Amino acid sequence: MHTIAIPDYILQRVMDRRGKVRLFETLDPARTALIVVDLQNGFMAPGQPAEIAYAREIVPNVNRIGAALRAAGGQVVYIQNTITDATQAEWCVWFDNFTKGDFKQRMITAFARGSFGHAIYPALDVVPGDWTVEKQRFGAFVEGSSTLHAQLLAKDIDTLIIVGTATNVCCESTARDAMMMNYKVVFVSDANACRTDEEHNATLGNILALFGDVQSTDEVIATIAAGTRLLQAAE
Numbered sequence: 001m002h003t004i005a006i007p008d009y010i011l012q013r014v015m016d017r018r019g020k021v022r023l024f025e026t027l028d029p030a031r032t033a034l035i036v037v038d039l040q041n042g043f044m045a046p047g048q049p050a051e052i053a054y055a056r057e058i059v060p061n062v063n064r065i066g067a068a069l070r071a072a073g074g075q076v077v078y079i080q081n082t083i084t085d086a087t088q089a090e091w092c093v094w095f096d097n098f099t100k101g102d103f104k105q106r107m108i109t110a111f112a113r114g115s116f117g118h119a120i121y122p123a124l125d126v127v128p129g130d131w132t133v134e135k136q137r138f139g140a141f142v143e144g145s146s147t148l149h150a151q152l153l154a155k156d157i158d159t160l161i162i163v164g165t166a167t168n169v170c171c172e173s174t175a176r177d178a179m180m181m182n183y184k185v186v187f188v189s190d191a192n193a194c195r196t197d198e199e200h201n202a203t204l205g206n207i208l209a210l211f212g213d214v215q216s217t218d219e220v221i222a223t224i225a226a227g228t229r230l231l232q233a234a235e
Contacts, residue, residue, distance in 0.1 A: 001057045002167075002200045004189050006214070010205040023213035024159075024186060026227040029072035033157045034065055035140070035148075035178075037164025037171045038081045039124055042110035042117025044165070049106035049117070054193035054200075055165040056123075061191040061217040062163050063125045068221045072228045075131065075155060077148070078120050081170065082134040083111040090144060091137060139173030141181055149181065159184040161220060162212075163191035168203040176211050185212030188220055 014021055039062065042048045044055045066076045088095045088108070099107060110117030113134075120126060137145035152160075160183050162175045171192050179185045187207045194200050208214040215223065 001190060002054060002193065003197050004204065004216075005197070005201050006205050006208060007201075010209055013209055017209075021208070022215070024184060024223060026230050027159050027184070027186070027223055028227055028231065029069060029074040029224055031074075031157050032069060032159040032161065032224070032227075033075040033077050033152060033155075034062075034069050034161045034163065035174065036062060036066070036076065036078045036124070037140070037162065037174055038079060038166070039121050039164050040080055040111075040117060041119050041121055042081070042107075042115075044121045045116070049103060049110050052165050052193055052195055054195070056121075058163070058165075058191045058193050059121065059123045061188070063123075064217055065161060065163065065188065065191060065220055066125055066130075068224050069161070070127070070129070072224050074224070075157060076127075076129075077131045077133055077151075078124070078126060079140055079146070079148070079164070079170075079174075080118060080120065080132060080134050081111050082113060082118065082136055083108050084113070084136065087136040135170075137173075138170045139177045140170075141174060141177035152183075158182075159186070161186045161188060163188045165193045167192040167194040168199045169194070172203045172206065175207055179211045186220060186223070187212050187214050189214050189216050191217050191220075 043050045133148050135146035140146045140148045164171050175185050204214050
């Protein structure tokens with residue numbers, strides 16, 4: 001598991017700007033979705049081209065959050081990184097310049113529909129009623145990437161809990177765009193994973209300073225419970 005360390009200067013900057021570190025003490029479960037980003041075999045299984053070993057360690061936390069949110073009436077969404085012929089043509093800047101040779105071909109093969117790498121990691125709890133949504137860019141909200149925004153709007157969801165891999169790539173990209181599309185974002189410190197603590201913590205600092213709340217798994221579950229109690233008290 002990553003060692004979490006948000007720099008003091010980030011925490012001070014947050015306090016100076018908004019007067020508190022925690023943004024969301026409660027949330028409305030019925031208007032909340034857990035966005036599970038790219039926890040697929042291609043990123044998690046040993047020997048796969050984009051393997052991130054830390055991602056295997058966060059699975060119990062992701063499952064705990066999913067169970068808590070489902071029980072409270074929220075939505076769980078599994079995002080699947082997907083590479084098609086159209087992806088390669090429409091995002092050629094990435095495929096032609098940032099990947100090459102054997103690695104490029106292994107990635108294309110791993111994240112093709114129906115492949116072993118494309119499948120959701122089997123230790124994750126996927127239950128009836130959960131959504132699976134394909135995305136074709138790093139972020140799920142950028143134009144042409146996925147249908148996620150339309151699906152969330154149709155269900156009147158306004159709050160997103162972000163977990164998955166890689167912390168500093170697809171998870172951060174999705175979280176940044178979500179906030180700028182007017183979603184409340186909670187980024188889970190111990191349910192996201194990348195290759196190093198340094199990269200992971202840099203993203204936590206970025207998110208906390210400008211794009212969302214950063215909470216641990218235990219804090220997120222407590223926030224869900226607090227929202228449920230608040231709604232029950234209002235009935």
